[in-house]
Amino acid sequence: MGLEKSNAVILYGRKQGETSKILTVLTQKFGKLTLIAKGSRSMKSKFLGALEPYTVAQIVFYRKENREMQFLSDAAMIQPFVHIHAQLGKMALAAIPCEIIDKSEENEHVNRELYKLLVETLSALDVAASGHKNIIRVFYIRFLKLSGFEIELRYCSGCHKTEVDERQYYLFADGAYYCRACLDSNSDSFVLCKYILELLRWYNTIPLSQAHRARVAMTQGREVDSFLMTNLRYHVEGLENLKSIRYFIQLQSNLKMQQKGKKDGTEN
Numbered sequence: 210m211g212l213e214k215s216n217a218v219i220l221y222g223r224k225q226g227e228t229s230k231i232l233t234v235l236t237q238k239f240g241k242l243t244l245i246a247k248g249s250r251s252m253k254s255k256f257l258g259a260l261e262p263y264t265v266a267q268i269v270f271y272r273k274e275n276r277e278m279q280f281l282s283d284a285a286m287i288q289p290f291v292h293i294h295a296q297l298g299k300m301a302l303a304a305i306p307c308e309i310i311d312k313s314e315e316n317e318h319v320n321r322e323l324y325k326l327l328v329e330t331l332s333a334l335d336v337a338a339s340g341h342k343n344i345i346r347v348f349y350i351r352f353l354k355l356s357g358f359e360i361e362l363r364y365c366s367g368c369h370k371t372e373v374d375e376r377q378y379y380l381f382a383d384g385a386y387y388c389r390a391c392l393d394s395n396s397d398s399f400v401l402c403k404y405i406l407e408l409l410r411w412y413n414t415i416p417l418s419q420a421h422r423a424r425v426a427m428t429q430g431r432e433v434d435s436f437l438m439t440n441l442r443y444h445v446e447g448l449e450n451l452k453s454i455r456y457f458i459q460l461q462s463n464l465k466m467q468q469k470g471k472k473d474g475t476e477n
């Protein structure tokens with residue numbers, strides 16, 4: 210058993226007994242880990258404040274390979290993401306990529322690219338003043354790519370034409386779309402209209418730090434979200450019932466009640 214150190218994003222934390230906490234973290238060096246932080250909830254704890262979900266901390270822990278839970282020895286905050294923690298909407302969105310990783314990653318599967326993607330997603334969410342949902346959509350697309358399910362959005366996979374028609378037909382199994390002429394009529398497809406395909410192409414190439422700039426109408430935003438979530442669930446196991454998505458939808462519908470009467474405007 211050795212003492213190890215790594216930067217880590219805190220994905221999830223729950224109370225254990227009177228003073229301890231069980232944490233799921235995505236570390237840069239060791240992949241996802243479950244840690245027990247003994248005494249972390251007492252006022253004297255040296256960890257206090259360094260173990261909040263959706264922050265980056267440097268953690269030190271006792272590592273024994275293939276043990277279900279590792280023991281945290283020390284933690285220091287590196288990136289607190291104060292704007293995420295100050296706004297309910299941002300915090301609800303930050304929970305989504307964290308829960309997706311928590312539910313889909315195996316413990317101790319080292320994936321530095323995924324760690325980088327998560328930190329970039331949270332950083333973009335922290336600083337953007339508006340357009341936050343776009344950041345999560347870019348995360349979905351990059352996460353699919355890292356999981357081995359890149360979406361082909363550049364051309365029809367039958368005839369390779371790049372021009373966009375009014376409607377194209379996406380097949381989840383192929384990770385690609387077809388024009389009307391190339392579609393096998395028996396295929397069960399997801400219809401992508403011109404605007405949605407062009408928006409997806411934009412998400413597919415934009416840096417995360419710029420993703421917030423898109424101005425998307427609410428109905429079209431819902432269509433993009435439905436396409437991306439269906440795609441994720443089709444390929445990645447464990448994402449059927451995400452608490453974070455349910456919570457975010459609930460939060461949005463409460464907000465909508467407050468703004469009743471407002472026509473289909475742009476998102477936040």
Ligand SMILES: [Zn+2]
Nearest residue numbers: 365368388391
């Ligand atoms: Zn075609």
